[in-house]
Amino acid sequence: MRFIxxxxxxxxxxxxxxxxxxxxxxxxxxxxxxxxxxxxxxxIAPEAxxxxxVPGAWELPLAAARLGAAGSHVAIVALxxxxxxxxxxxxxxxxxxxEGLMRVALDFRVPVLNxxxxxxxxxxxxxxxxxxxxxxxxEAALAAIEMHNLLEKLx
Numbered sequence: 001m002r003f004i005x006x007x008x009x010x011x012x013x014x015x016x017x018x019x020x021x022x023x024x025x026x027x028x029x030x031x032x033x034x035x036x037x038x039x040x041x042x043x044i045a046p047e048a049x050x051x052x053x054v055p056g057a058w059e060l061p062l063a064a065a066r067l068g069a070a071g072s073h074v075a076i077v078a079l080x081x082x083x084x085x086x087x088x089x090x091x092x093x094x095x096x097x098x099e100g101l102m103r104v105a106l107d108f109r110v111p112v113l114n115x116x117x118x119x120x121x122x123x124x125x126x127x128x129x130x131x132x133x134x135x136x137x138x139e140a141a142l143a144a145i146e147m148h149n150l151l152e153k154l155x
Contacts (some may be wrong), residue, residue: 006150008142009044010074016049016101016144017073018137019063021080021116023056030129031079031115031137038141047153057082057116058093061100068108074151076104079137080116081125094118115140 016039020032032051039049049087050073054063057080064076078101082094095118105112115136119125127133 004150004153006146006148006153008145009063009149010044010048010145011043011115011148011152014044014048014148015072016141016148016150018049018078018141019060019067019076019078020051020053020137021056021060022053024081024083024122024125025082027081027117027125027129028079028120030126031081031117031140034130034135034137034139035077035115035141038138039145042142042145044145056080056093057097060097060106060116063099064104064112065108068104068110068112071110072109073110073115074148075111077115077137077140077144079140080130082118083122083125084118084120085139089117103152111139111144113144113147119123134145 018035060078084090101112101114117125128136
């Protein structure tokens with residue numbers, strides 16, 4: 001029986017993208033810093049990581065598709081924060097963003113890690129952006145490295 005899994009080693013010359021929404025900057029900036037730190041802590045040079053900012057989570061899939069089509073990055077980490085409000089806007093944005101990011105991953109065969117927080121309350125988002133529940137930006141970056149490594153091993 002053969003087991004294949006990725007690890008946290010990137011090929012030399014591999015480029016990663018952090019694609020982040022500017023909306024809810026207190027949360028998204030913390031997610032970006034967590035992702036940047038994870039890449040650096042795992043041997044990815046700062047010049048091998050591109051940080052691209054978009055207005056909000058709704059715009060993430062389109063920008064991810066452009067990056068996927070260009071083929072310059074081995075993985076894309078999408079970061080954002082959508083907090084439930086008094087309208088259905090929350091469901092539209094969070095659900096369609098997730099669907100769009102998955103579509104980009106499948107269409108362009110590039111890992112697109114969904115680090116877009118969909119939280120009930122702003123405090124819940126903060127807890128996942130460097131608070132009591134860790135940093136989901138960091139987790140997404142680690143998954144990006146691992147998926148890049150894994151895909152290099154698969155037929």
